[in-house]
Amino acid sequence: MPSPVIPESRSPVSRFVIEHSGQNPARCYQCGKCTAGCPAAPDMDMGPRQVMRALQLGMGREVLSCNSIWVCLQCQTCSSRCPKEIDIAKVMESLRLMAILEGHPAAEKNIALFNEVFLDVVKRHGRAYELEMGALYNLRSGHPTANARILVELVAKGRLALLPPAVRGVAKVRRLFDEAEAARRRVGREVRG
Numbered sequence: 001m002p003s004p005v006i007p008e009s010r011s012p013v014s015r016f017v018i019e020h021s022g023q024n025p026a027r028c029y030q031c032g033k034c035t036a037g038c039p040a041a042p043d044m045d046m047g048p049r050q051v052m053r054a055l056q057l058g059m060g061r062e063v064l065s066c067n068s069i070w071v072c073l074q075c076q077t078c079s080s081r082c083p084k085e086i087d088i089a090k091v092m093e094s095l096r097l098m099a100i101l102e103g104h105p106a107a108e109k110n111i112a113l114f115n116e117v118f119l120d121v122v123k124r125h126g127r128a129y130e131l132e133m134g135a136l137y138n139l140r141s142g143h144p145t146a147n148a149r150i151l152v153e154l155v156a157k158g159r160l161a162l163l164p165p166a167v168r169g170v171a172k173v174r175r176l177f178d179e180a181e182a183a184r185r186r187v188g189r190e191v192r193g
Contacts, residue, residue, distance in 0.1 A: 013060020
């Protein structure tokens with residue numbers, strides 16, 4: 001039996017998703033397994049299934065404005081549960097990329113700031129260093145004393161390292177960041193045409 005023809009969406013957002021993730025949202029048949037297993041779904045305004053359906057319906061602008069693409073944890077639970085083997089986490093990642101490239105503000109307050117701080121710290125140290133991340137995030141978000149009580153408790157219990165982690169190969173990590181930035185700029189130029 002020949003495999004069914006899967007229609008391609010004519011939406012610019014769906015075309016971007018297909019091109020940059022290699023995943024076709026039109027393949028999704030709305031079983032809901034992705035949303036049922038998603039640990040972040042309760043905090044999303046559109047669950048993964050709804051994001052896929054919105055892309056099928058050409059509602060790309062609504063998807064770029066939803067909080068789901070920012071709340072997605074990239075844990076791959078949705079992707080591993082998909083009977084059509086769609087990597088939904090890749091779809092979410094490509095939607096976030098498009099939102100950034102087109103200047104859509106993140107639907108979650110300070111999420112872009114958190115991502116920026118996290119990536120800066122990982123680039124600097126080769127992995128996450130929570131104490132610095134927390135301090136930088138608090139300072140940049142204008143809440144320098146937020147979570148101060150928790151900080152003392154975490155340090156006292158040995159749950160938070162005072163010194164950054166010793167990581168071999170930090171130069172390799174920095175090169176990866178530089179390559180990713182060059183790719184982001186290239187994709188940005190392509191999107192702007």
